[in-house]
Amino acid sequence: MLVRVASAACLLLSANAFAQNDGLISEESAATARELMERGLDSDIGYEVVRSLTTEVGPRLAGSEQEARARDWAVQMFTELGFENVRVEPFDMPYWNRGEIDLRIVEPFPQNLFATALGGSAATPQNGLEREIAFFDSFEDLRDAPDDGSLQDHIVYVNDRMISVQTGAGYGPANRKRQFAWLEAEARGAAGVIIRSVGTDSHRFPHTGMMSTPSARSVSVGSHSQIVIDYLESEHPDYETSNVRSSIPAVAVSAPDADQIERIHALGETLTVELSAVAGWRGVRQSGNVIAEIPGRELPDEIVLIGAHLDSWDEATGAVDDGAGVGIVTGAAQLIGQLPRAPRRTIRVVLFGAEEVGLLGAFAYARQNASDVGNIILASESDFGAGPVWSLTSGTSDEGTLFLDEVQSIIAPLGIIRGDRANNGGGPDIIPLAMQGVPVFRLTQDGTDYFDLHHTPDDTFDKIDPDDFAQNVAAWAAVVWLAADSDVEFRMQDE
Amino acid sequence: MLVRVASAACLLLSANAFAQNDGLISEESAATARELMERGLDSDIGYEVVRSLTTEVGPRLAGSEQEARARDWAVQMFTELGFENVRVEPFDMPYWNRGEIDLRIVEPFPQNLFATALGGSAATPQNGLEREIAFFDSFEDLRDAPDDGSLQDHIVYVNDRMISVQTGAGYGPANRKRQFAWLEAEARGAAGVIIRSVGTDSHRFPHTGMMSTPSARSVSVGSHSQIVIDYLESEHPDYETSNVRSSIPAVAVSAPDADQIERIHALGETLTVELSAVAGWRGVRQSGNVIAEIPGRELPDEIVLIGAHLDSWDEATGAVDDGAGVGIVTGAAQLIGQLPRAPRRTIRVVLFGAEEVGLLGAFAYARQNASDVGNIILASESDFGAGPVWSLTSGTSDEGTLFLDEVQSIIAPLGIIRGDRANNGGGPDIIPLAMQGVPVFRLTQDGTDYFDLHHTPDDTFDKIDPDDFAQNVAAWAAVVWLAADSDVEFRMQDE
Numbered sequence: 009m010l011v012r013v014a015s016a017a018c019l020l021l022s023a024n025a026f027a028q029n030d031g032l033i034s035e036e037s038a039a040t041a042r043e044l045m046e047r048g049l050d051s052d053i054g055y056e057v058v059r060s061l062t063t064e065v066g067p068r069l070a071g072s073e074q075e076a077r078a079r080d081w082a083v084q085m086f087t088e089l090g091f092e093n094v095r096v097e098p099f100d101m102p103y104w105n106r107g108e109i110d111l112r113i114v115e116p117f118p119q120n121l122f123a124t125a126l127g128g129s130a131a132t133p134q135n136g137l138e139r140e141i142a143f144f145d146s147f148e149d150l151r152d153a154p155d156d157g158s159l160q161d162h163i164v165y166v167n168d169r170m171i172s173v174q175t176g177a178g179y180g181p182a183n184r185k186r187q188f189a190w191l192e193a194e195a196r197g198a199a200g201v202i203i204r205s206v207g208t209d210s211h212r213f214p215h216t217g218m219m220s221t222p223s224a225r226s227v228s229v230g231s232h233s234q235i236v237i238d239y240l241e242s243e244h245p246d247y248e249t250s251n252v253r254s255s256i257p258a259v260a261v262s263a264p265d266a267d268q269i270e271r272i273h274a275l276g277e278t279l280t281v282e283l284s285a286v287a288g289w290r291g292v293r294q295s296g297n298v299i300a301e302i303p304g305r306e307l308p309d310e311i312v313l314i315g316a317h318l319d320s321w322d323e324a325t326g327a328v329d330d331g332a333g334v335g336i337v338t339g340a341a342q343l344i345g346q347l348p349r350a351p352r353r354t355i356r357v358v359l360f361g362a363e364e365v366g367l368l369g370a371f372a373y374a375r376q377n378a379s380d381v382g383n384i385i386l387a388s389e390s391d392f393g394a395g396p397v398w399s400l401t402s403g404t405s406d407e408g409t410l411f412l413d414e415v416q417s418i419i420a421p422l423g424i425i426r427g428d429r430a431n432n433g434g435g436p437d438i439i440p441l442a443m444q445g446v447p448v449f450r451l452t453q454d455g456t457d458y459f460d461l462h463h464t465p466d467d468t469f470d471k472i473d474p475d476d477f478a479q480n481v482a483a484w485a486a487v488v489w490l491a492a493d494s495d496v497e498f499r500m501q502d503e
Numbered sequence: 504m505l506v507r508v509a510s511a512a513c514l515l516l517s518a519n520a521f522a523q524n525d526g527l528i529s530e531e532s533a534a535t536a537r538e539l540m541e542r543g544l545d546s547d548i549g550y551e552v553v554r555s556l557t558t559e560v561g562p563r564l565a566g567s568e569q570e571a572r573a574r575d576w577a578v579q580m581f582t583e584l585g586f587e588n589v590r591v592e593p594f595d596m597p598y599w600n601r602g603e604i605d606l607r608i609v610e611p612f613p614q615n616l617f618a619t620a621l622g623g624s625a626a627t628p629q630n631g632l633e634r635e636i637a638f639f640d641s642f643e644d645l646r647d648a649p650d651d652g653s654l655q656d657h658i659v660y661v662n663d664r665m666i667s668v669q670t671g672a673g674y675g676p677a678n679r680k681r682q683f684a685w686l687e688a689e690a691r692g693a694a695g696v697i698i699r700s701v702g703t704d705s706h707r708f709p710h711t712g713m714m715s716t717p718s719a720r721s722v723s724v725g726s727h728s729q730i731v732i733d734y735l736e737s738e739h740p741d742y743e744t745s746n747v748r749s750s751i752p753a754v755a756v757s758a759p760d761a762d763q764i765e766r767i768h769a770l771g772e773t774l775t776v777e778l779s780a781v782a783g784w785r786g787v788r789q790s791g792n793v794i795a796e797i798p799g800r801e802l803p804d805e806i807v808l809i810g811a812h813l814d815s816w817d818e819a820t821g822a823v824d825d826g827a828g829v830g831i832v833t834g835a836a837q838l839i840g841q842l843p844r845a846p847r848r849t850i851r852v853v854l855f856g857a858e859e860v861g862l863l864g865a866f867a868y869a870r871q872n873a874s875d876v877g878n879i880i881l882a883s884e885s886d887f888g889a890g891p892v893w894s895l896t897s898g899t900s901d902e903g904t905l906f907l908d909e910v911q912s913i914i915a916p917l918g919i920i921r922g923d924r925a926n927n928g929g930g931p932d933i934i935p936l937a938m939q940g941v942p943v944f945r946l947t948q949d950g951t952d953y954f955d956l957h958h959t960p961d962d963t964f965d966k967i968d969p970d971d972f973a974q975n976v977a978a979w980a981a982v983v984w985l986a987a988d989s990d991v992e993f994r995m996q997d998e
Binding site for chain 2: 059063064065066067074113116117118119120122210211212213263264267268271272275324325464465466468469470471
């Protein structure tokens, strides 16, 4: 990345010579964007924000004391960096935690496996479960399996692999087993479920992540978990969709451990495993969204909302997921806040709580700020690690699309092309806003390696490349500035 | 590696055209060596041996039931592959095991750390230890610290880093803290010791490994732990050298956790940690060496001894340490055993037990076979992973050196140069034999990445590159064949 950033910096120096101002972006505003890009490539403020969060708070599971500490940290951080209107918007949420887990092969070749509970997993009975494995090559094989009682007294194992794709497009297909294997296993009377981790690495780290439990979302937002409800209605019409929680333990094993299960299965051996887990739901706790602003100089009621999520899974310090996003959007906004002249519109930074466990902060934000949602003229989240940005996508009005075409030409020296001009959601925590018609953009990052670390204990600060990180800050600072300093109508008229 | 192996195979096909036979190696023997190299590049027998060991036995801690299963596995494997004189030579050993460990930062920023006990570590008191950290940048800083009582009621932390070197030369300097920090800490009244893992990766795996406890070796072999005794005599002349064991817990943290400790220390904060460990010595258990032979056709009493170690640490399946060595020497010997004509001398394969805990199998072998040691005309061990061989080194008579110069010219197409012609020990388990004058060689592997995995839970079968592995088998088959099929005197006359 060093080479690209270095050449980008050189291009920036001469960029004014080539600037074409076709009217939607003023020359003054464009010049400021270029200045912000140069400062972004040089600034370490955002990077130091991630260092501070991952060091001084560490892991911050949604609803935990550590997440509460993260909110205190964020309030102090925003205040010290000169943001205005710094506030916390708390909300209640159902609390799940992991606790200890033990998984070992009992027969035919006794050995321990590296496993972790999936979010929403139930505990095993106190003395654990010892069961034969029912091996499925894929989630589809499990879904299509007959309910003939053959899974009674078994633990289901689902083996399919995730592929590494720059866009992260391998995640959706691979993630179906994490989301729904428990439902299919439980419906067939299985005692538990084990999946090959949803990840692209070959290290001995299991990947956690939430099972799709409508209850996790419905407590705070009613029935927003549409994907789960749709699935249940089409596949399991007899389920109660109002408060479905897994009654069986569901765990992921690391890729090398999944390979081990696969090799033993390939020998034609029957595997028996012993599983002991204490994971479970623990009542209601508090989470919260932390909000900070740079008030607009002319149109303060119009808001460019940029976000990231403050919570992380509990086994790592959440550096790439989503400490990086916190640092990128904060670092970019801070650079804009340092300018002698504020942008015309308000920039609102939202650090969402409880993203990992079902976008709870995002839905709480949309609910708690319902009267204000119409004032959000553009929104985006950074939540895909710290790899370099390579594409600007957007879902806005036609005028907004043309404007963002121009924006892309300004950030092109950072190595960023123009991507899709159709709504792609703006990031996980933006979904509830986008569902209400809020225009969105994304600065799409290279996620080739993202799922090596995603939801593992290995998601730590050392994994962030400072140069790639700085390129993100530079891009965000420019795009956010240009949108906030404009009066372009990104919202669609018919919404 | 594919490219190199492919080009090596092409070279082999035409190698006869360039072969120079200057007398020590017969043309017939050289032709057989070349044939073995081609077969080695194509054979998957050795690779499948590693797959079988790591899958069907898994982890195999010295003295454990799993190590006993590994001996049964080895006997069956050697027998099925057609080896002769397959036997186990058992020996008693002191047994240490790890058990659970918990390490967390209590102040200033509460969070869990990923740690593992070092081999030989004592347990903490049952309720754990909560102590301030005494931070040392390096082992030397600790060693040179005054004994002024300032470490009383502290847990010592030693931070220095290992560098990655192709030869593995970074291990010795970095390993001093693993070997001796407990001694220095204990001597100054500290309650425990934590080290940055001895490793070159940046993953969340702590690296275990034996502390230097003379007792571990002295039980079976008297006082062979000369390095420890030398150190004690020069630095701590008042120590009882006959049975020194750590009375304090000693643990390693992963590199990212060490970074975390370092960052918090750099903020000027006092760290308090809570450590709970149950590791300790558990009496006497049995280990054993497994031996198999290809009897020589003319000089059966003269032995070319090749080895690897059968035990592994308990947290992984020991694929690169030392399943790879087991597969490489077995695969090479099996290829020789398949030839229509046996070599002149006997090839003896020794899979040593209890290497990790102090070369106990190696010392037991030398003791139990004392009358036979003089018949070993050349010895070597493969115990440095599965990276490609790049150098042939040796420590033999002058005639042996000239012979091995010729051998190198035959294996050169595999990408192997001639290295040092002075005794470099032949591999860890060969040390006791080399100390008695047994001539040695090594096929030096590329260890650039070896210490990424070494002694971590991540040492699993998927980490072995089949092409690199095959190059090892090819090189071993050729060298061992040529030495065993010759009547060259490798032994030095004055020994």
